[in-house]
Amino acid sequence: MTFINDPHYGNSSIEFDINGLVTSAVAKTTNLQKHPQLSLACGGASKMLLLSLDEDVLNSALEVHFKAGSMHWVVDKVPDQSLLNTANWKFIIPRLYWNYPNDDMLLNISMASSPVIRITSEKIEATINADMVIDVVDGKEIVPVACISVIVSASGVVDALGNKVYGRVGLDNFSLALKWSKIGNFHMSLIQGVIRVFLNTVCMPYLNSRLGNGFILPVVHGFTLQDVYVLTSAEQLTLCSDVTFNASSLTSLSRM
Structure with missing residues (x-):
């Protein structure tokens, strides 16, 4: 991170502009050339602290996780467990059942590219491009039989x-394409309804459980944000807050 421009002094505040991206420990990156002029007036109320995150910062964090190979998920349990058995697909994908009658299945999901976040004044949007490999548990062997781009x-x-920021997300739309198959070609329209149920009952709750844990904000030790106001605008997420200080935290820190 880099401090840019000179501090802006007000009657009861000091404003700093900080520029930077999230990157891995071994990667190098150039600074953003965006120098927004921020105001400490947020939602019509003056706040002690303003933290503004550009969508490029969030996307750079997602790219770090993507390149690290951490965006991978194997699904072996769903609310309707019969969906993960070939018998339930007998009339939808006949060759799947003929080749592997009454076998359990796994869904091996990995990102095909880094997710992309876009911030608007109304909401935060995300585009997720994933490959979903259908694996059949054939005895002690796991057999990949098809891959669907989602x-x-x-x-x-x-x-x-x-000092935490939380999120919740909902499904807007999705598209499917068959990338390869060992069980013959099958139209995506045949499985679209099942995939919609899967996204709404498994994927979205999973994402919301992760987002619900919260992400810690970079706040100085001993300080706690209070009465946080969250504002979205074009390409930016802004948090305005008052700050409380715990003197005992400073005392414990000085003893370390």
Whole structure:
């Protein structure tokens, strides 16, 4: 991170502009050439602290996780467990059942590219491009039988409490394409309804459980954000807050 421009002094505030991206420990990156002039007036109320994140910062964090190979998920349990058995697909994908009658299945999901976040004044949008490999558990062997490209459009909102920011997301739309298959060609329209149920009952709740854990904001030790106001605008997420200080935290830190 880099401090840019000179500090802006007000009657009761000092404003700093900080420029930077999230990157891995071994990667190098150039600074953004965006120098927004921020105001400490947020939602009509003056706040002690303003933290503004450009969507490029969030996307750079997602890219770090993508390149690290951490965006991978194997699904072996769903609310309707019969969906993960070939018998339930007998009339939808006949060759799947003929080749592997009454076998359990796994869904091996990995990102085909880094997710992309777009921030607007109304909401935060995300585009997720994933490959979903259908694996059949044939005895002790796991056999990949087909791969489906799934592109998901989702949107959500952000909230904050204390020194954490939380989010929740919902499905907007999705598209499917068959990438390869060992069980013959089958039209995506045949499985679209099942995939919609899967996205709404498994994927979205999973994402919301992760987002619901919250992400810690970079706040100085001993300080706690209070009465946080979250605002989205074109390409930016802004958090305005008052700050409380715990003197005992400073005392404990000085003893270390």
